[in-house]
Amino acid sequence: MNEKDEVKRALVQAADAARFAPSIHNTQPWRWVVQGDRLELFGVAERQLHEQDPGGHMLLLSCGTALHHARVALDAEGWRHEVDRPAGEPLAVLRPVERIPVAPEATRHFQMLQVRRTDRRTVTDEQVPEDTLRHLVKVTEQNGARLHVLGRDQVLALAVAADRAQHAEDGDERIAAETAAWAGGDRPDGTGIPASVLPEEVPLTTVAERDFHTTGTLPAGDGHDAAATYAVLYGEGDEAEDWLRGGEALSRLWLAATEQAVSLLPLSGPVEIPFTRQTLRRMLGDVGFPYLAVRLGTLDPATSAPPKTPRLPAGQVIDVA
Ligand SMILES: Cc1cc2nc3c(=O)[nH]c(=O)nc-3n(C[C@H](O)[C@H](O)[C@H](O)COP(=O)(O)O)c2cc1C
Structure with a gap:
């Protein structure tokens, strides 16, 4: 294979691996275009939650x-690459530069990408060890964002914020209809959240998980969140590029957590509602912009992970120009 074909193959593979990425309500709001030696990333307005996420932050x-x-995926194939994040569309452009030896951690990260998933069951009574938390904070910082671990009082403030955000969204008919279109029921088309990964009942926890108001079939366990750690992912800016970088850091954080057998559950409601987002911002001492609240916890290794959430076929998210 000549170098040109090799680059093209690597780019298609990278876009294909990106199908595993987590997204709000599994909307997968992205499209990739392989353009010569470049891979371009675009946001897809048809898969934006226009009611719940009018600003496009999620x-x-x-x-x-x-x-x-x-x-x-490019790292795992041994491609040193450049990334450009032009303000606007495309959101980002990747360009492989040269072949380099594959680092062992690149292979591990690639494996984690296929193992990672959102687990909405309750966590165990075992806390995430301090040094693991420190590692997760460091990894986030090295990848363009920050992670603020909440103290006890702040967890209670987050609990109130999560309730208020849920209440605000439940009270908005258009948001409720939008959620119903993406969560529960049968979804053969590979988007949205199937009943199999949603709890039978929303667990009773200090900080409530998002209630999708649909019957799930996942046994949620009889635990709670007394031993969970809550944290806020945040960054220095509030522009589109900052949120994009926040997502990159979230992915890196989530893969690192998966590698350490730590479960990460995003709680985006409090960030979506401006009033509760302000509460989160105060928790950060008004110095940064909150992107997402997350629950970190340990899971019972004896129980198996929930089923995988399906994805759109490659043909619907990747174009080869
Ligand atoms: C920005 C963002 C926000 C999310 N917010 C929530 C949330 O509030 N509640 C929840 O249960 N899951 C949330 N999720 C998880 C998605 O529903 C999940 O990633 C998607 O359904 C795909 O499933 P998977 O992560 O198991 O592959 C969020 C994910 C992302 C990327």
């Missing part, structure tokens, strides 16, 4: 996780 975080996933 779309950008989701596209950021896809961008990071594509980069992990």
Whole structure:
């Protein structure tokens, strides 16, 4: 194979691996275009949650996780690459530069990308060890964002914020209809959240998980969140590029957590509602912009992970120009 074909193959593979990326309500709001020796990432307005996420923040975080996933795949193939994040569309452009030896951690990250998933069951009574938390904070910092671990009082403030955000979204008919279109029921088309990964009942926890108001079939366990750690992913900016970078950091953080057998559950409601987002911002001492609240915890190794959430076929998210 000549170098040109090799690059093209690597780019298609990277875009394909990015299909594993997490996204708000599994909307997968991205499209990749392989353009010569470049891979371009675009946001897809038809798969934006226009009611719940009018500013596109969750779309950008989701596209950021896809961008990071594509980069992990290039690393695992031994391609040193450049990334450009032009302000606007495309959101990002990846360009392989040269072949380099594959680093062992690149292979591990690539494996984690296929193992990682959202687990909405309750966590165990075992806390995430301090040194693991420190590692996760460091990894986030090295990847363009920050992670603020909440103290006890702040967890209670987050619990109130999560309730208020849920209440605000439940009270908005258009948001409720939008959620119903993406969660529960049978979804053969590879988007949205199937009943198999949603709890039978929303667990009773201090900080409530998102209630999708649909019957799930996942046994959630009889635990709670007394031993969970809550944290806020945040960054220095509030522009589109900052949210995209926030998504890249989220992906890196989530893969690192998966590697350490730590479960990460995103709680985006409090960030979506401006009033509760302000509460989160105060928790950061008004110095940064909150992107996402997350629950970190340990899972019972004796129980098996929930089923995988399906994805759109490659043909619907990748164009080869
Ligand atoms: C930006 C973002 C926000 C999310 N917010 C929530 C949330 O509030 N509640 C929840 O249960 N899952 C949330 N998720 C998880 C997605 O629903 C999940 O990634 C998607 O359904 C795909 O499933 P998977 O992560 O198991 O591959 C969020 C994910 C992302 C990337």
